[in-house]
């Protein structure tokens with residue numbers, strides 16, 4: 264039995280069009296899946312299908328070995344969700360909101376009070392635990408929503424736009440919290456977001472959706488390998504590279520491209536073995552080399568490259584892209 268997430272041809276149609284078309288993917292237990300794409304891509308639809316609050320028209324899913332369409336109640340006892348709009352009761356205090364959610368979930372007993380206090384502290388809500396949620400900031404609401412999603416210590420966590428509407432500091436706080444949740448006893452996390460930002464570094468796998476279609480899926484590093492030849496690297500020369508220095512670098516075997524950067528030059532090389540030769544030639548030419556380091560693409564780089572290639576190929580005759588956008 265697969266105790267992560269598996270979907271096979273998962274499809275949901277809405278009167279207005281496709282919500283999600285033919286989604287097939289697999290996420291191992293304990294992994295973080297980033298579900299990416301612009302507004303209307305189908306991220307929220309996917310989360311709702313996986314958590315069994317929406318039924319598919321075709322295909323199926325298994326989460327923790329359960330079919331969300333037929334075993335939704337059983338599944339939701341083991342999953343937590345932060346919905347796009349956290350749906351808190353403004354009249355209640357933070358603590359009361361958690362008590363209310365616990366009661367609905369049937370979590371009772373003497374340990375509940377302590378659990379709630381612990382979660383409020385962990386999510387930085389201890390100080391305003393007993394004030395009405397009405398005056399809370401977006402960041403505080405997200406943190407409270409996160410705390411609520413964890414009341415029953417779920418094995419799978421669905422987070423829909425956990426950082427939308429947050430300022431940079433609040434974003435960093437929430438991303439750090441999510442990172443800490445991901446490392447706790449093999450919890451599987453689905454992170455749906457149209458804004459990558461720092462959330463990118465949490466993802467083991469990424470799925471890019473566009474108008475309901477899965478356009479790319481895999482480990483960010485594998486997708487990057489398919490998108491680009493070789494490796495990007497930066498040479499730190501303490502200042503923008505001179506024309507002479509750029510010529511020296513360009514002449515090294517295995518250097519595909521070289522461009523000046525504020526600190527020196529950015530190059531694309533066949534592999535990391537090329538870098539020592541680059542350094543040797545530069546030093547030979549009298550250049551001060553402070554560092555030469557590979558710069559692996561971030562998940563954000565991968566996402567934007569996929570989007571750019573899709574945009575570039577839109578409207579063109581249907582010729583196969585020789586570089587091959589991964590599907």
Ligand SMILES: Nc1ncnc2c1ncn2[C@@H]1O[C@H](COP(=O)(O)OP(=O)(O)O)[C@@H](O)[C@H]1O
Pocket residue numbers: 277278279280281282283300301302303304305306307308309475
């Ligand atoms: N309840 C619904 N009724 C009708 N259309 C819907 C409903 N939910 C989503 N859709 C449509 O499905 C598509 C995907 O929406 P959604 O999953 O919310 O995208 P995302 O979360 O990526 O922004 C959109 O075109 C949206 O209008």
Ligand SMILES: [Mg+2]
Pocket residue numbers: 306307308347423
């Ligand atoms: Mg959404």
